[in-house]
Amino acid sequence: MTDTVSRGAVVPAHDPERLADDLAFAAEIGLTHVRLDVAWAAGAPKAGAIHEGLFEALAGAAQHARSLGLAPWFRLLQADLPHWFEDDGGFTDAATAGRWWPRWVEAVAARLGDVAAGWVPFEAPFAMAQRMVPDDPRKHGELVDTLVVAWRDAWRVLGGGGPPVATSLDVARETPANDSEPAIQAARRRDHLRWTTWLGGLYDGVVRIPGRADRPLADLAGACDVIGLALRSDVETALYRAAEMAPPRPLAVTFRPTGRTDTEQAGAVAAMWRDVRRAAGDLDVAAVTAATLCDRPPYDGLATADRRLKDSGEAFLAG
Structure with a gap:
């Protein structure tokens, strides 16, 4: 039943003054959790350096969220990576990633572990890999392997009895662009990499x-507490497929609706909740997170930038 599903939203954290008002608005409309970004580029402006002021602000925001009845989750990786990290190869260099990414996770855990309600180490790994290496299958495969290791490394730091660790996998239904064999094989590859x-x-x-040859990776099995999916449609199908493929864990959805208008997006949100209700009869669906609380171009939120709830926001709350 959806009355047991926690409802929340992603709330931008780069503007401390706006963040306080956004958190109050999230609580006012009845959300029960929020997700805040810990920006690596801002939090570690130089190799080995930590911007303590950013962490103090985030810890204060998390404490404020808790005082409002909101559970604060943190996402540790965004598209905007530190320049010094990318200059040294970033995630396209396994040695660089293996050296610096775990240190960042450790830094975040040490400073925010006491106030965090949960962790999302990174989101949408399929899109991340496509963005970093779009055209070279061999290098793309190496990058995906490095990202899987990075997930395992984050789990080694964050897992084991503290705040829960959730994936946010950008799974989707893949269909061939046409009936040709190359198109069919390309769709199968994309499906494999997503799922x-x-x-x-x-x-x-x-x-x-x-x-690439299959290989076992120590501590990868079971390396999460929540199977989170980043979805735009086909929610029921995705939840059932994930439940069949993944280790037994609660499921969660981060949802960004399709549609060019708010009316269309409200319809997509209502359809999402219908899918969640049907799946929740069989599966443990723990949470649904709206991808954006308030409009932030190019992303549409549940409310306008000045916090007026939209039809899509009403549909999200009514689910």
């Missing part, structure tokens, strides 16, 4: 990437 590489790896600890 099997991540959910299969979390299930049995084996890294499976098309074009």
Whole structure:
């Protein structure tokens, strides 16, 4: 039943003054959790340096959220990576990633672990890999392997009895662009990278990437507390498929509706809740998170930038 599903939203954290008002608004409309970004580029402006003021502000925001009845979750990785990290290869260099990413996770955990309600180490790994290496299958496979290791490394730091760790996997239904064999094979590869590489790896600890030999990875099996999915449509299908492929864990959805107008987006939100209700009869669906609380171009939120609830926001709360 959806009355047991926690409802929340992603709230931008880069503007402390706005953040306080956004948190108050989130509580006012009845949300029960929020997700805040810990920006690596801002939090570690130089290699080995930590911007303590940013962490003090985030800890204060988390404490304020808790005082309002909101559970504060933190996401540790965004598209905007530190320049010094990218200059040294970033996630396209396994040694660089293995050196600096775990240190960042440790820094965040040490400073925010006492106030965090949960962690999302990173989101949408399929899109992340496509953005970083779009055209070279061999290098793309190496990058995906590095991202899986990065997830395992984050779990080693964050997992084990503290705040829960949730994935946010950008799974989706893949269809061939046409009837040609190359198009069919390309769709199968995309499907594998969205689903099997991540959910299969979390299930049995084996890294499976098309074009590369399968390999076991220590501590990958079971390396999450919540199977979170980043979805735009086909929510019921995705929840059931994830439940079949993944280790037994509660499920969660981060949802960004399709549609060009708010009316269309409200319809997509209502359809999402219908899917969640049907799936929740069989599955443990713990939370649904709106991808944006307030409008922030190019992203549409549940409310306008001046916090007037939109039809899509009404639909989210009514679900």
